[in-house]
Amino acid sequence: MASLTIKNAVKRYGNVEVLKGVSIDLRDGEFLVLLGASGCGKSTLLNMIAGLEDLTEGEIMIGDRVVNDVHPKDRDIAMVFQSYALYPTMTVGQNIAFGLEMRGVPKAERALRVEQVAKTLRMDHLLDRKPAQLSGGQRQRVAMGRALVRDPEVFLFDEPLSNLDAKLRLEMRTEIKRLHKRLNATMVYVTHDQIEALTLADRIAILKDGEVQQLASPAEIYEHPANMFVAGLVGSPPMNFLDITVEAGEAGPAAWVTLRADGADKPVLLDLSAHTARLDGYVGRKVVMGLRPEMISQGTTDAGQCVQCEIDVTEATGADTLCVLNWNNQEVLARGTSGYTKILEGTMDFTIETERACLFDPESGLRLD
Amino acid sequence: MSDAARYSAPRPWSALILRVLLWFVLIVFAIWFLLPAYVVVGTSLKDLDEIRGGSLLALPHELNFSAWRHAWSEACIGVECTGLKPYFWNSVSMALPGVVVSTLLGALTGYALTKWKFKGANLVFALILFGCFVPFQVVILPMAQTLGKIGITNTVYGLILVHSVYGLAFTTLFFRNYYVTIPDELVRAATIDGAGFFTIFHRIILPLSPPIIVVSVIWQFTQIWNDFLFGASFTTGGAQPITVAMNNLVNTTTGVKQYNVDMAAALITAAPTLLVYIFAGRYFVRGLTAGSVKG
Numbered sequence: 001m002a003s004l005t006i007k008n009a010v011k012r013y014g015n016v017e018v019l020k021g022v023s024i025d026l027r028d029g030e031f032l033v034l035l036g037a038s039g040c041g042k043s044t045l046l047n048m049i050a051g052l053e054d055l056t057e058g059e060i061m062i063g064d065r066v067v068n069d070v071h072p073k074d075r076d077i078a079m080v081f082q083s084y085a086l087y088p089t090m091t092v093g094q095n096i097a098f099g100l101e102m103r104g105v106p107k108a109e110r111a112l113r114v115e116q117v118a119k120t121l122r123m124d125h126l127l128d129r130k131p132a133q134l135s136g137g138q139r140q141r142v143a144m145g146r147a148l149v150r151d152p153e154v155f156l157f158d159e160p161l162s163n164l165d166a167k168l169r170l171e172m173r174t175e176i177k178r179l180h181k182r183l184n185a186t187m188v189y190v191t192h193d194q195i196e197a198l199t200l201a202d203r204i205a206i207l208k209d210g211e212v213q214q215l216a217s218p219a220e221i222y223e224h225p226a227n228m229f230v231a232g233l234v235g236s237p238p239m240n241f242l243d244i245t246v247e248a249g250e251a252g253p254a255a256w257v258t259l260r261a262d263g264a265d266k267p268v269l270l271d272l273s274a275h276t277a278r279l280d281g282y283v284g285r286k287v288v289m290g291l292r293p294e295m296i297s298q299g300t301t302d303a304g305q306c307v308q309c310e311i312d313v314t315e316a317t318g319a320d321t322l323c324v325l326n327w328n329n330q331e332v333l334a335r336g337t338s339g340y341t342k343i344l345e346g347t348m349d350f351t352i353e354t355e356r357a358c359l360f361d362p363e364s365g366l367r368l369d
Numbered sequence: 370m371s372d373a374a375r376y377s378a379p380r381p382w383s384a385l386i387l388r389v390l391l392w393f394v395l396i397v398f399a400i401w402f403l404l405p406a407y408v409v410v411g412t413s414l415k416d417l418d419e420i421r422g423g424s425l426l427a428l429p430h431e432l433n434f435s436a437w438r439h440a441w442s443e444a445c446i447g448v449e450c451t452g453l454k455p456y457f458w459n460s461v462s463m464a465l466p467g468v469v470v471s472t473l474l475g476a477l478t479g480y481a482l483t484k485w486k487f488k489g490a491n492l493v494f495a496l497i498l499f500g501c502f503v504p505f506q507v508v509i510l511p512m513a514q515t516l517g518k519i520g521i522t523n524t525v526y527g528l529i530l531v532h533s534v535y536g537l538a539f540t541t542l543f544f545r546n547y548y549v550t551i552p553d554e555l556v557r558a559a560t561i562d563g564a565g566f567f568t569i570f571h572r573i574i575l576p577l578s579p580p581i582i583v584v585s586v587i588w589q590f591t592q593i594w595n596d597f598l599f600g601a602s603f604t605t606g607g608a609q610p611i612t613v614a615m616n617n618l619v620n621t622t623t624g625v626k627q628y629n630v631d632m633a634a635a636l637i638t639a640a641p642t643l644l645v646y647i648f649a650g651r652y653f654v655r656g657l658t659a660g661s662v663k664g
């Protein structure tokens with residue numbers, strides 16, 4: 001097990017700067033997820049950690065060893081690829097043993113370790129098959145086995161679950177989580193699936209155009225996104241963004257929001273006094289307010305400010321019912337009561353938890369702190 | 370409407386006539402192409418009297434292989450009356466190493482060009498590809514000088530070298546185009562597993578290559594075996610390949626022209642490539658259309 005330090009990593013292909021100075025520090029045994037849209041440089045960063053790509057600038061350390069010029073095989077890492085990259089002409093057993101064989105591990109020990117790993121991953125009956133004779137989930141397991149058998153310092157995963165169907169993905173996700181708990185190994189995991197990121201990570205690094213937007217725990221990222229990009233990327237259904245103008249209310253800052261109730265627009269003064277310190281100096285200026293759907297929940301509670309609005313449509317997903325509201329011609333998602341028990345329609349009461357709202361500067365997109 | 374229903378519906382007369390016409394044309398063309406082959410085989414099995422007396426198209430009276438025996442071991446080529454036998458073995462000892470060397474080098478080059486991309490790899494490939502379009506005649510003079518310098522003019526080794534170099538352009542093209550369909554992630558995984566350039570080549574890439582190896586072997590064997598120009602240019606006398614020897618055999622007949630021996634010689638010369646096509650032809654087509662290997 002080892003820590004992993006990335007210092008100001010830059011990657012350029014010709015004139016194109018794919019990574020613009022990424023710095024990440026990982027504790028021994030930490031699970032880091034790299035999350036970002038397609039093409040933001042996640043795989044590039046992972047390949048640089050693996051040693052499959054050179055750094056243009058910067059430094060990568062595994063433990064306290066700078067590995068910039070160390071060959072991939074000597075970095076003591078293992079990698080699981082999106083396409084699994086199983087050797088098609090070798091059996092499952094040979095696939096798993098290949099890395100050991102290349103390192104000169106004697107045959108008897110090889111067989112022993114392959115057997116152990118196969119048992120852990122519940123695929124000891126598959127060892128004599130060729131990859132083409134396996135299902136997607138089984139191939140995925142073999143790819144994991146190939147990494148596990150080497151017992152490396154750092155595990156790297158490049159979207160390992162994206163080729164699986166939804167149910168299998170859930171299973172394997174849990175399996176990876178369990179594995180991490182058992183091995184307590186340092187892991188870096190690339191995905192563009194935010195649910196995977198939130199469920200697996202100790203910390204998430206959110207990348208956009210080759211820059212880290214935020215590096216924090218899932219809870220921190222969810223509750224206190226650093227900017228509007230992060231806020232919009234993480235969370236499903238996504239956060240609602242409202243343009244508001246901050247006014248000086250009686251108890252502190254407040255803002256007029258136009259809701260629709262009973263077929264007519266109805267302005268309501270939202271109390272933002274919980275954000276007094278944050279909004280210091282913003283009175284009279286425009287601000288973006290971010291409200292997650294669960295911060296606008298159907299019914300009256302004393303958790304926030306109670307308003308009446310009209311429900312446009314509802315989307316029941318079984319566990320939750322999503323209400324689409326119409327606020328000043330903008331669609332706003334709100335959370336209805338759970339299940340199918342209650343019919344939601346017409347104008348109803350909603351509670352807005354303005355205390356938990358995120359406020360962003362409209363120009364820089366940064367969260368106001 | 371399902372396919373089965375459409376095809377089993379009663380055909381109108383016009384369709385039937387078209388079909389008959391189609392068969393007629395196909396049969397005419399088949400005869401057109403098979404007739405010369407029939408004449409060659411037929412004539413090689415006749416003796417000279419029968420050839421002179423009968424029609425070109427008549428069936429031989431009996432299966433008489435004396436012309437074949439004569440062409441193989443007795444016919445005079447220039448002043449040596451050894452038949453084609455020694456030249457046949459010349460061709461074998463030229464073609465087999467030539468095929469092996471050019472196929473192996475082509476595989477290695479194709480592998481390096483696709484899986485170990487270096488700066489300018491595409492330019493190198495374009496230049497190699499250009500070699501496919503260089504006519505034989507262009508390389509004869511420089512090649513003759515090169516062989517002279519190395520000191521292997523008029524030997525089978527010289528021909529092996531010439532064919533290996535000339536064939537490299539084609540084999541590289543085959544292997545490169547096949548290897549681009551193999552996912553790069555395989556090589557990356559193997560690199561992390563600790564395998565190097567040659568280990569990855571022989572443990573992972575080569576085992577995936579049989580379809581394209583068949584293509585390369587058939588192509589190169591046919592090219593090398595059938596070559597006349599290089600053989601005629603770089604060898605004389607005893608070192609000649611069978612194609613050149615056969616030409617000389619036909620030209621050195623004194624007195625009566627022995628058509629049966631000439632035909633038998635032509636068939637002996639063509640036999641290896643014919644056999645290769647008959648036995649491996651379908652793998653050739655399969656290999657040319659073979660795609661990537663999904664893990």
Ligand SMILES: Nc1ncnc2c1ncn2[C@@H]1O[C@H](COP(=O)(O)OP(=O)(O)OP(=O)(O)O)[C@@H](O)[C@H]1O
Pocket residue numbers: 013016018036037038039040041042043044045192
């Ligand atoms: N060899 C290369 N030459 C030039 N540009 C490249 C090269 N490899 C990658 N890129 C560019 O670098 C950027 C980042 O690529 P990368 O593969 O890291 O994206 P990613 O975040 O993994 O995306 P995805 O989620 O689609 O896998 C992309 O815009 C890509 O076009």
Ligand SMILES: [Mg+2]
Pocket residue numbers: 042043044158
């Ligand atoms: Mg990627």
